Amino acid sequence: xxxxxxxxxxxxxxxxxxxxxxxxxxxxxxxxxxxxxxxxxxxxxxxxxxxxxxxxxxxxxxxxxxxxxxxxxxxxxxxxxxxxxxxxxxxxxxxxxxxxxxxxxxxxxxxxxxxxxxxxxxxxxxxxxxxxxxxxxxxxxxxxxxxxxxxxxxxxxxxxxxxxxxxxxxxxxxxxxxxxxxxxxxxxxxxxxxxxxxxxxxxxxxxxxxxxxxxxxxxxxxxxxxxxxxxxxxxxxxxxxxxxxxxxxxxxxxxxxxxxxxxxxxxxxxxxxxxxxxxxxxxxxxxxxxxxxxxxxxxxxxxxxxxxxxxxxxxxxxxxxxxxxxxxxxxxxxxxx
Amino acid sequence: xxxxxxxxxxxxxxxxxxxxxxxxxxxxxxxxxxxxxxxxxxxxxxxxxxxxxxxxxxxxxxxxxxxxxxxxxxxxxxxxxxxxxxxxxxxxxxxxxxxxxxxxxxxxxxxxxxxxxxxxxxxxxxxxxxxxxxxxxxxxxxxxxxxxxxxxxxxxxxxxxxxxxxxxxxxxxxxxxxxxxxxxxxxxxxxxxxxxxxxxxxxxxxxxxxxxxxxxxxxxxxxxxxxxxxxxxxxxxxxxxxxxxxxxxxxxxxxxxxxxxxxxxxxxxxxxxxxxxxxxxxxxxxxxxxxxxxxxxxx
Amino acid sequence: xxxxxxxxxxxxxxxxxxxxxxxxxxxxxxxxxxxxxxxxxxxxxxxxxxxxxxxxxxxxxxxxxxxxxxxxxxxxxxxxxxxxxxxxxxxxxxxxxxxxxxxxxxxxxxxxxxxxxxxxxxxxxxxxxxxxxxxxxxxxxxxxxxxxxxxxxxxxxxxxxxxxxxxxxxxxxxxxxxxxxxxxxxxxxxxxxxxxxxxxxxxxxxxxxxxxxxxxxxxxxxxxxxxxxxxxxxxxxxxxxxxxxxxxxxxxxxxxxxxxxxxxxxxxxxxxxxxxxxxxxxxxxxxxxxxxxxxxxxxxxxxxxxxxxxxxxxxxxxxxxxxxxxxxxxxx
Numbered sequence: 001x002x003x004x005x006x007x008x009x010x011x012x013x014x015x016x017x018x019x020x021x022x023x024x025x026x027x028x029x030x031x032x033x034x035x036x037x038x039x040x041x042x043x044x045x046x047x048x049x050x051x052x053x054x055x056x057x058x059x060x061x062x063x064x065x066x067x068x069x070x071x072x073x074x075x076x077x078x079x080x081x082x083x084x085x086x087x088x089x090x091x092x093x094x095x096x097x098x099x100x101x102x103x104x105x106x107x108x109x110x111x112x113x114x115x116x117x118x119x120x121x122x123x124x125x126x127x128x129x130x131x132x133x134x135x136x137x138x139x140x141x142x143x144x145x146x147x148x149x150x151x152x153x154x155x156x157x158x159x160x161x162x163x164x165x166x167x168x169x170x171x172x173x174x175x176x177x178x179x180x181x182x183x184x185x186x187x188x189x190x191x192x193x194x195x196x197x198x199x200x201x202x203x204x205x206x207x208x209x210x211x212x213x214x215x216x217x218x219x220x221x222x223x224x225x226x227x228x229x230x231x232x233x234x235x236x237x238x239x240x241x242x243x244x245x246x247x248x249x250x251x252x253x254x255x256x257x258x259x260x261x262x263x264x265x266x267x268x269x270x271x272x273x274x275x276x277x278x279x280x281x282x283x284x285x286x287x288x289x290x291x292x293x294x295x296x297x298x299x300x301x302x303x304x305x306x307x308x309x310x311x312x313x314x315x316x317x318x319x320x321x322x323x324x325x326x327x328x329x330x331x332x333x334x335x336x337x
Numbered sequence: 338x339x340x341x342x343x344x345x346x347x348x349x350x351x352x353x354x355x356x357x358x359x360x361x362x363x364x365x366x367x368x369x370x371x372x373x374x375x376x377x378x379x380x381x382x383x384x385x386x387x388x389x390x391x392x393x394x395x396x397x398x399x400x401x402x403x404x405x406x407x408x409x410x411x412x413x414x415x416x417x418x419x420x421x422x423x424x425x426x427x428x429x430x431x432x433x434x435x436x437x438x439x440x441x442x443x444x445x446x447x448x449x450x451x452x453x454x455x456x457x458x459x460x461x462x463x464x465x466x467x468x469x470x471x472x473x474x475x476x477x478x479x480x481x482x483x484x485x486x487x488x489x490x491x492x493x494x495x496x497x498x499x500x501x502x503x504x505x506x507x508x509x510x511x512x513x514x515x516x517x518x519x520x521x522x523x524x525x526x527x528x529x530x531x532x533x534x535x536x537x538x539x540x541x542x543x544x545x546x547x548x549x550x551x552x553x554x555x556x557x558x559x560x561x562x563x564x565x566x567x568x569x570x571x572x573x574x575x576x577x578x579x580x581x582x583x584x585x586x587x588x589x590x591x592x593x594x595x596x597x598x599x600x601x602x603x604x605x606x607x608x609x610x611x612x613x614x615x616x617x618x619x620x621x622x623x624x625x626x627x628x629x630x631x632x633x634x635x636x
Numbered sequence: 637x638x639x640x641x642x643x644x645x646x647x648x649x650x651x652x653x654x655x656x657x658x659x660x661x662x663x664x665x666x667x668x669x670x671x672x673x674x675x676x677x678x679x680x681x682x683x684x685x686x687x688x689x690x691x692x693x694x695x696x697x698x699x700x701x702x703x704x705x706x707x708x709x710x711x712x713x714x715x716x717x718x719x720x721x722x723x724x725x726x727x728x729x730x731x732x733x734x735x736x737x738x739x740x741x742x743x744x745x746x747x748x749x750x751x752x753x754x755x756x757x758x759x760x761x762x763x764x765x766x767x768x769x770x771x772x773x774x775x776x777x778x779x780x781x782x783x784x785x786x787x788x789x790x791x792x793x794x795x796x797x798x799x800x801x802x803x804x805x806x807x808x809x810x811x812x813x814x815x816x817x818x819x820x821x822x823x824x825x826x827x828x829x830x831x832x833x834x835x836x837x838x839x840x841x842x843x844x845x846x847x848x849x850x851x852x853x854x855x856x857x858x859x860x861x862x863x864x865x866x867x868x869x870x871x872x873x874x875x876x877x878x879x880x881x882x883x884x885x886x887x888x889x890x891x892x893x894x895x896x897x898x899x900x901x902x903x904x905x906x907x908x909x910x911x912x913x914x915x916x917x918x919x920x921x922x923x924x925x926x927x928x929x930x931x932x933x934x935x936x937x938x939x940x941x942x943x944x945x946x947x948x949x950x951x952x953x954x955x956x957x958x959x960x961x962x963x964x965x966x967x968x
Binding site: 011014015018019022026029030031138139141142143144145146147148150151153154158269270272273274276277280291292295296300303307310311314315318 | 471472475477479480481482483486487490491493563570571574575576577587590594597598604605607608611612615616619620623
């Protein structure tokens with residue numbers, strides 16, 4: 001098991017190096033001079049230009065630049081935003097909890113609905129429930145999420161007036177940030193109505209972001225369960241006279257989970273890509289919106305840092321999924337190295 | 338001699354197609370998807386003929402007209418007009434051309450490079466394979482839309498660059514798939530047989546192995562076709578894809594955003610067009626998968 | 637009264653080409669402590685009939701029976717959950733593929749414990765103790781550590797022993813063994829068979845052994861039922877059946893045994909068991925029967941004296957003519 005984990009860990013290192021190389025190259029292959037980009041519209045004097053070139057090391061050979069760059073990001077130094085002059089890592093950390101809260105809520109929703117729906121569809125294969133669910137799931141899978149977000153705003157915010165259009169909480173409330181999760185901080189503040197406000201801001205973005213993962217999880221759970229339900233050991237479980245609940249919920253599902261976990265893990269990348277759109281639509285102050293805004297502002301130092309940080313999260317999540325996969329699959333867990 | 342083999346192979350192809358059609362037509366959903374796809378293709382081809390108005394000409398006399406069936410609407414603009422008085426229906430009709438174009442070009446690019454890299458990686462193995470697969474891992478670990486955004490930031494916004502960027506993010510899937518297929522096919526007896534018969538490397542890869550790996554690639558292509566349309570629309574929506582006044586569906590949605598509360602039709606119809614097109618392709622893709630690959634059958 | 641009584645059991649599957657009758661009006665009665673073998677080629681419906689008894693068939697199967705009773709309790713009218721309290725407790729079943737019949741995600745101990753937890757009121761300690769006993773009973777060395785093993789760490793023979801230990805955990809009155817040795821190595825086959833026979837002797841449970849191997853039957857069974865294409869064709873005690881087979885199919889099966897081969901070449905039965913789309917008229921065996929006459933090709937025979945044949949064989953292995961059919965057709 002430990003060996004398995006080390007192997008997985010080892011394969012992530014070249015991937016991480018590859019990402020850093022792409023990010024490093026990114027600023028250098030952009031059309032235009034990076035220093036001129038940094039200077040913005042005001043331009044620079046030739047002296048200042050030289051000074052900046054030396055400061056950022058653009059005058060040195062590429063491999064030395066890359067080495068310094070790599071050492072910097074390993075110590076958490078991703079440079080400064082061209083626009084705000086704040087360290088990129090600080091900006092990232094300030095926004096990341098918002099994205100995490102949104103993503104976790106979306107994933108929670110997706111698993112909460114998708115998993116049981118997929119199981120029931122598999123057990124009742126060919127029934128109207130199965131057909132309906134697969135229809136809905138395919139529609140969800142084909143849905144342009146940004147459009148879904150707009151429709152939800154039209155329906156729930158404009159027509160029904162139930163939910164706010166954007167942001168994380170009403171301006172009426174102000175409290176200290178402890179966890180960065182608005183819902184939890186609102187609860188901790190003890191202000192009346194703060195929690196409800198945070199939740200009502202969260203609900204539409206979470207539905208928007210959760211739709212595709214929900215559809216994928218429902219479909220994949222169904223097919224994994226269908227495969228498992230026809231296995232010999234399920235017949236054995238029935239021959240033992242176990243209850244239906246135990247046969248499906250324990251014997252079948254435990255085996256289906258091995259595939260489903262992988263599917264859920266793969267959705268994290270989808271989720272972060274979806275967050276870019278969802279956060280833009282709902283003005284959700286997370287890293288997705290931050291990246292889009294930075295690209296528009298040509299704040300390439302932020303884009304470079306964000307690229308590495310977001311990809312590192314994906315790599316980390318994939319590693320965790322591999323680990324989980326090993327933990328729930330006895331064939332891997334039991335091998336010693 | 339050669340004529341008889343030709344006839345024999347023609348009838349074998351015919352039989353394979355009949356069998357495929359038998360399985361494909363079993364699914365009503367798949368046939369419905371295909372019929373709708375044919376409809377969209379016809380609309381795209383005939384766009385200049387059937388569109389009632391110009392897709393880009395503005396008309397200040399008819400700003401934000403609602404659809405025909407709503408108060409204030411007219412039969413002249415069946416689905417209403419947008420903020421600068423362009424007919425939405427005409428824009429949607431022309432937009433189908435861009436969506437299909439995006440799908441075709443993205444698939445062409447990613448399939449070509451994917452097969453090229455995947456088949457060579459699977460055939461030559463060794464360091465080359467490791468290097469190719471590592472690069473693909475790197476691309477896959479960046480969320481696809483973020484990767485596309487960054488590439489567009491480098492290349493500059495526009496539909497062509499958006500297509501290139503999306504193609505790059507899809508290539509790893511085809512590389513992985515064709516590599517895995519080649520590795521499993523290369524172990525089969527017929528490959529060994531043609532190797533013994535003295536078939537050259539290129540011949541072995543291109544003529545012997547590749548045609549036997551096509552089914553999963555076709556299925557993956559269909560599914561990628563639909564996601565390519567979605568991703569291109571998403572880039573358009575973010576302002577990094579097709580630029581106004583191009584009647585691309587995602588770009589239309591971006592332009593409509595500020596009128597979300599006052600003119601629902603401007604938001605609803607372009608999205609609906611994307612949804613239905615993508616849904617039709619996905620229905621077809623499911624049917625193709627079931628018909629081409631019994632192993633991947635859904636139930 | 638017999639322990640197991642089955643009257644007119646029929647199983648039909650609905651398929652794309654219409655209903656398919658996999659089991660056709662089968663009767664079976666097994667006494668307590670008896671060892672009955674059901675023999676037939678693949679496709680003869682022997683597994684399906686027992687799966688129907690256990691209630692393990694998929695929903696596409698339609699099971700009908702005049703009577704299907706265990707220990708006097710009618711199973712067909714019983715509600716689902718009540719039947720599940722009988723499966724695994726009063727009657728249990730082991731299968732052909734031991735390697736895939738155990739759940740790969742759980743330890744052997746968990747899977748043995750589970751069946752006791754369901755059906756017996758034992759404490760955890762008592763269950764653990766019994767699990768160890770069961771493991772040694774089926775001949776597994778160092779049972780304590782084996783209980784902590786996962787199925788993928790066991791060999792095929794070991795897995796089948798675990799299956800047996802699990803299925804006898806609740807002291808069933810009836811154990812059904814569906815080709816328990818087919819997937820195993822020849823050397824292991826004999827051990828497993830011996831184990832089953834001795835367990836049957838010691839515990840006094842009834843054992844229904846499904847097999848396609850006449851050699852296996854000769855070794856252990858008391859009574860034999862030969863099944864062909866979903867029908868019973870001959871049902872007798874083992875010594876008589878081996879001495880004087882009455883049905884041409886039984887005769888052909890016995891002739892195919894290597895031990896009985898008289899020539900260099902092992903005789904085989906030409907053709908295959910008819911499937912859904914090629915069922916013949918008359919006797920289902922007639923296309924493959926060397927004694928078939930015209931009557932066999934259009935009139936299905938009934939069961940007389942335990943044999944489903946128009947012209948049952950005599951002690952010399954020649955067809956007799958109880959109904960004068962051969963005479964009528966002028967066949968000598």
